[in-house]
Amino acid sequence: MTELVHTRKELAAARDGLTGTVGVVMTMGALHSGHEALLRAARERADHVIVTIFVNPLQFGPNEDFDRYPRTLDADLEVCRRAGADVVFAPSVADMYPDGEPKVRLNPGPLGEDLEGLSRPGFFHGVLTVVLKLLQLTRPDLAFFGEKDYQQLTLVRRMVRDLDVPVEVVGVPTVREPDGLALSSRNRYLSAPERAAALSLSAALRAGVAAAEEGGDAEAVLAAAHRAFDSGTPGTRLDYLVLTDADLEPGPVSGPARLLIAAWAGATRLIDNTAIPLAPRS
Ligand SMILES: Nc1ncnc2c1ncn2[C@@H]1O[C@H](COP(=O)(O)OP(=O)(O)OP(=O)(O)O)[C@@H](O)[C@H]1O
Ligand SMILES: CC(C)(CO)[C@@H](O)C(=O)[O-]
Numbered sequence: 001m002t003e004l005v006h007t008r009k010e011l012a013a014a015r016d017g018l019t020g021t022v023g024v025v026m027t028m029g030a031l032h033s034g035h036e037a038l039l040r041a042a043r044e045r046a047d048h049v050i051v052t053i054f055v056n057p058l059q060f061g062p063n064e065d066f067d068r069y070p071r072t073l074d075a076d077l078e079v080c081r082r083a084g085a086d087v088v089f090a091p092s093v094a095d096m097y098p099d100g101e102p103k104v105r106l107n108p109g110p111l112g113e114d115l116e117g118l119s120r121p122g123f124f125h126g127v128l129t130v131v132l133k134l135l136q137l138t139r140p141d142l143a144f145f146g147e148k149d150y151q152q153l154t155l156v157r158r159m160v161r162d163l164d165v166p167v168e169v170v171g172v173p174t175v176r177e178p179d180g181l182a183l184s185s186r187n188r189y190l191s192a193p194e195r196a197a198a199l200s201l202s203a204a205l206r207a208g209v210a211a212a213e214e215g216g217d218a219e220a221v222l223a224a225a226h227r228a229f230d231s232g233t234p235g236t237r238l239d240y241l242v243l244t245d246a247d248l249e250p251g252p253v254s255g256p257a258r259l260l261i262a263a264w265a266g267a268t269r270l271i272d273n274t275a276i277p278l279a280p281r282s
């Protein structure tokens with residue numbers, strides 16, 4: 001049975017009823033097979049699963065899609081029921097922020113100002129603040145995050161380490177459409193031509209992986225990824241295409257690396273990333 005709760009009081013009562021280990025899957029709703037993979041991973045690792053569904057105003061910029069973001073609670077509940085979630089917490093903004101916008105927000109540090117943080121100022125302050133609040137409210141043993149939002153996953157791991165938050169963070173590999181497009185709630189904004197153009201993101205990542213597998217160095221990987229992006233279907237505008245250390249630390253890249261991309265398809269901004277098997281520098 002999946003119990004739907006809306007208030008923090010109802011959540012506290014439902015949480016108190018769970019014995020054994022608890023896994024949390026935090027989402028903004030409009031659930032798709034990527035979220036289902038997180039739910040499956042949580043089901044496998046924990047005795048009980050709590051799903052949170054909350055479109056967090058704190059992480060949206062003034063010109064972003066907070067109002068337009070899809071809200072599909074009935075369909076989401078069906079996904080959670082099928083996946084065997086125990087509790088779904090779907091609070092209102094007033095429930096999460098009873099005193100209005102919080103005056104105290106987490107500072108994500110330098111990584112929070114880079115990549116996504118450059119294009120979305122304040123984004124990771126909002127994300128980490130709500131993630132920490134949801135961890136306090138759900139008190140999980142395990143928390144599951146998708147690799148699709150790799151910088152978010154990295155920063156959540158770092159927050160948990162830096163602030164001694166008693167939870168294990170588990171990363172779940174990106175789920176893709178058969179043609180390579182990473183599943184994302186925002187894909188539903190795409191028209192058919194934009195959907196076709198959006199394939200340039202995953203094509204760039206695949207080209208980067210292929211270049212690394214052929215023994216290419218960091219420069220060759222990036223060049224191959226750029227070429228593939230540029231020769232994709234027109235209609236995308238690149239925001240960034242970056243090869244970094246797998247921990248997203250600044251400095252020279254060698255060994256396990258990550259290739260990250262963000263681009264616009266029409267008015268929709270999409271992100272994707274992949275591991276790059278870069279040969280260690282001799
Ligand atoms: N394709 C995917 N594969 C694996 N995990 C995913 C995928 N898409 C989203 N997730 C994960 O699901 C969690 C909730 O993400 P969210 O609800 O923002 O979905 P989203 O599809 O990323 O939405 P958006 O399009 O708004 O970025 C995050 O941990 C995110 O990384
Ligand atoms: C982690 C999260 C639920 C916080 O609002 C959001 O950033 C998301 O859906 O990835």
Ligand code: BAL
Nearest residue numbers: 028059060127149152
């Ligand atoms: N998927 C991460 C949340 C966001 O883009 O707002």
